[in-house]
Amino acid sequence: MRFFWTLLTVTLFLFNPFVANADGRIFVTNERSNTVSVIDAKSLTIESTIEIGERPRGIGLSPDNTELYVAVSEENKIVVVDPNTLKILREFEAGSDPETFAVHPNGNIYISNEDAAKATVFDPKTGKQIAEIKVGLEPEGVAISPDGKRVIVTSESTNMLHVIKTPENIIENNILVGSRPRSAAFTKSGNIAYATAEISGEVVKVDIVKAKIIQTGSTGDNKSKPKDVIISKDEKTIYVAGGRANKVVVMDANTLEIIKEIPVGKRVWGLAMSGNGEYIFTTNGVSGTVSVIDTGKNEVIKTIKVGEFPWGVVVKDN
Amino acid sequence: MLIKNIRFLLIIVMVVSSNLNAEIIEVDFAYIGHEEHPALLGVKQGIDESNLQGQFLNQKYNLEIISENKIQKHNFTKYIAILTTVKSEELKNLAKKLTDIPIFNLTDESNELRINCITNILHITPSSKMKADALKQWQTKTPDSKANPQSWHYSFKKFAARDLNKRFKKNYKTNMDDYSWAGWAAVKMTSDTVARTKIINAKNMLNYLKTKLSFDGQKGSDMNFRVTGQLRQLVLLVEDNKVIAEAPVRGIAKPPTLESLGILDCSK
Structure with missing residues (x-):
């Protein structure tokens, strides 16, 4: 049986016209439709739609890709889905108003509880809460360093990046950034992170060890309200979802100067990259679509209709 | 011996500087107005949120409530800002008395106060002209609408307004209104x-x-003040207890759209 799957994987890999390394799937939460859209990475078409619960937002995979987690905000829970069979496996209470989360290399989930001014840590196997960390108002973005030593939680109405040390789960530093920080991403070394500030229309590059901003860049015109940020594989470029500017802003990772603007759908918030770094998927909330960007050309190669107000996106490569 | 001494000195320097870092900055606000006014609930919500941020930065925010009849004898030197619901002549007199302190006007909508450009009054509440312009724009698009222009509404959800409404209601068991x-x-x-x-x-x-x-x-755009002292902001159009539109109205207001609402200049 295992051999069969391997064979199938290899076959799909060889005949994949679009996403070279991803015979897998792209999962998208639709905030208003209360569903998760499942996109087949090979054909880039909708394969299935899962009824998930009220106001799904954050979405992520377990480190071994065997479980898909969805934050169902209005129902205060995380729903666990089998990303292969697409069956709902279980669910657990995840504190008040879970919005975004990130999965630690050890499998635990760090969640921002937007209306409770805290971050909580859950073991998704047992559904038990392991820790609770008091942070600022409206915590949103969660990022975990690849070595798992540090976690960033952004608090939107307190304008801070809270740097949390693990496994102690205590705040090591608080870094004031521009207004309404929404999202953060670590480099591979875990020493540098990028974060977006929505209202001030900025991206900051932060030395996480020294807790200092080392570069600030503007995402352009005043419509640009940056949300998600992701880093290219070679770490020379960052991609920023431009919100109501309806574009993805490509920036030099060092200078934070704009290299290119890629028009996508309306109110783009979510970004996810394929494992090989060749494709980026964007959620365009108002348009109800996902744009597929080829990072070689920095152009949109396909637009896929999903549910109402797509919010989060994650790529399962295999 | 010398090295030991240097080490000792270094330790002292480190201890002193870490103590300095730990020193708490205290910031005092004064509210002048009625204790039952909804604006005061908003002020309190703001103080709570400031202290939540302050705990990470060693900053503490305090509020003193001063009744209108005690203004004359009160010493205002320690306050960072005055928050007030007093209006017209009283507000002007307060501004004359406290020339170097920001005075936040939370309730008075008069156009005249904006035209006068009193240097230390900051108008958070939109002027009547801003509201009238907002309504005019909306009615150009939908002539029959009898919407009410407001600076805030509890049904407003966009731009994380939903979150602010939610936490205010949780704390005070009442809806956040324009004044709060x-x-x-x-x-x-x-x-x-x-x-x-x-x-x-x-x-x-x-x-x-x-x-x-x-x-x-939490109303979308990045906010700042005009020369008139008026806070630049969008105005909500509310009908049947629901936000039905925002002004500047898209397609009607000319860019820079926020400047299509209210008075831009001082009287000469």
Whole structure:
């Protein structure tokens, strides 16, 4: 049986016209439709739609890709889905108003509880809460360093990046950034992170060890309200979802100067990259679509209709 | 021996500097007005949120409530800002008395106060002209609509307004209205400035707020003040207890769209 799957994987890999390394799937939460859209990475078409619960937002995979987690905000829970069979496996209470989360290399989930001014840590196997960390108002973005030593939680109405040390789960530093920080991403070394500030229309590059901003860049015109940020594989470029500017802003990772603007759908918030770094998927909330960007050309190669107000996106490569 | 001494000195320096870092900055606000006014609830919400931020930065925010009849004898030197619901002549007199302190006008909508450009009054509440312009824009698009122009509404959800409405209601068991939003915004923009700049002197605060502010009022755009002292902001159009539109109205207002609402200049 295992051999069969391997064979199938290899076959799909060889005949994949679009996403070279991803015979897998792209999962998208639709905030208003209360569903998760499942996109087949090979054909880039909708394969299935899962009824998930009220106001799904954050979405992520377990480190071994065997479980898909969805934050169902209005129902205060995380729903666990089998990303292969697409069956709902279980669910657990995840504190008040879970919005975004990130999965630690050890499998635990760090969640921002937007209306409770805290971050909580859950073991998704047992559904038990392991820790609770008091942070600022409206915590949103969660990022975990690849070595798992540090976690960033952004608090939107307190304008801070809270740097949390693990496994102690205590705040090591608080870094004031521009207004309404929404999202953060670590480099591979875990020493540098990028974060977006929505209202001030900025991206900051932060030395996480020294807790200092080392570069600030503007995402352009005043419509640009940056949300998600992701880093290219070679770490020379960052991609920023431009919100109501309806574009993805490509920036030099060092200078934070704009290299290119890629028009996508309306109110783009979510970004996810394929494992090989060749494709980026964007959620365009108002348009109800996902744009597929080829990072070689920095152009949109396909637009896929999903549910109402797509919010989060994650790529399962295999 | 020398090395030992240097080490010892270094330890002393480190201890002293870490103590300095740990020193708490205390910031005092004064509210002048009725204790039952909804603006005061917003002020309190703002103080709570400022203290939540302050716990990470060693900053503490205090509020004193001063009744209108005690203004004359009160010593105002320690306050970073005054938040008030007093109107017209009383507001002008207050501004004359306290020239170097930011005075946040939370309730008075008169156009005249904006035209006068009184240097230390910051109008959080939109002027009548701003509201009238908002309605006019909306009615150009939908002539039969009898919507009410407001600066805030509890049904407003966009731009994280939903979150602010939710936490206010949780704390005070009542909906956030225009006045409570104004009280909240005044405190929050001041404490944001303290957090970012460490300014704790009222005169410097006034100068910063008037010239360099970039504030997230949970109404979308980045907020700052006009020369008139008026806070630039969008105006909500409310019908049947629901926000039905926002002004500047898209397709009607000319860019820069926020300047299509209200008075832009001082009287000569």
